[in-house]
Amino acid sequence: MENKLSSLKNIKSLLIATNNKGKLLEIKKLLPKHITFYSPKDFNLLEPIENAKTFEGNAVIKAKYCAQKSKLVSLSDDSGLEISSLSGEPGVYSARWAGKNKNFKIAIKKVYIKIKKKNNLKKLNAARFYCSLAIAFPNGNYKTFSGTVSGKISTRPRGNNGFGYDPIFIPKGYKKTFGEMKADFKDKISHRYKAFSKIKKYFKY
Numbered sequence: 001m002e003n004k005l006s007s008l009k010n011i012k013s014l015l016i017a018t019n020n021k022g023k024l025l026e027i028k029k030l031l032p033k034h035i036t037f038y039s040p041k042d043f044n045l046l047e048p049i050e051n052a053k054t055f056e057g058n059a060v061i062k063a064k065y066c067a068q069k070s071k072l073v074s075l076s077d078d079s080g081l082e083i084s085s086l087s088g089e090p091g092v093y094s095a096r097w098a099g100k101n102k103n104f105k106i107a108i109k110k111v112y113i114k115i116k117k118k119n120n121l122k123k124l125n126a127a128r129f130y131c132s133l134a135i136a137f138p139n140g141n142y143k144t145f146s147g148t149v150s151g152k153i154s155t156r157p158r159g160n161n162g163f164g165y166d167p168i169f170i171p172k173g174y175k176k177t178f179g180e181m182k183a184d185f186k187d188k189i190s191h192r193y194k195a196f197s198k199i200k201k202y203f204k205y
Contacts, residue, residue: 024039056134108168149190
């Protein structure tokens with residue numbers, strides 16, 4: 001598989017297997033600018049059923065599906081928030097907590113309701129963001145890479161930057177939430193960046 005990944009140095013087109021505009025933008029910024037990017041919408045692809053129990057499993061489902069249908073090398077991301085006091089929830093269901101319309105204000109509200117039932121918000125609610133990236137080739141081969149960033153849940157949502165749960169996550173060593181950080185700064189410490197740092201050597205810069 002290592003030799004197969006080396007072929008990415010000459011890649012000219014890549015399908016990023018997500019319809020999440022926030023994720024799409026973050027991933028594109030991490031990749032070489034000479035690559036032509038496509039999304040599932042460019043091929044009228046429906047979202048596959050993500051029924052795996054791990055981030056890696058769901059990332060592979062999306063990447064393999066898009067690679068097979070588009071005949072392009074596909075890169076997918078499955079990521080989410082894991083909160084210790086909630087036994088790791090929302091985890092792989094992070095996006096689903098936002099409902100069909102991906103309204104993360106609903107998801108964030110759900111987080112606070114569940115935390116209040118478990119403990120006091122003033123207590124430390126340790127959490128982490130987890131990201132799994134999967135690269136899949138049209139022939140069925142694939143490889144996954146992961147990255148995490150630890151932190152805690154803020155006592156209230158803060159900031160309008162980023163997307164998803166960014167307004168309630170404070171990374172370890174910082175006082176601001178991801179939602180309060182400038183995109184360029186967040187991109188250098190995020191779970192997605194840490195996962196991508198493991199595969200960037202395969203791309204030609």
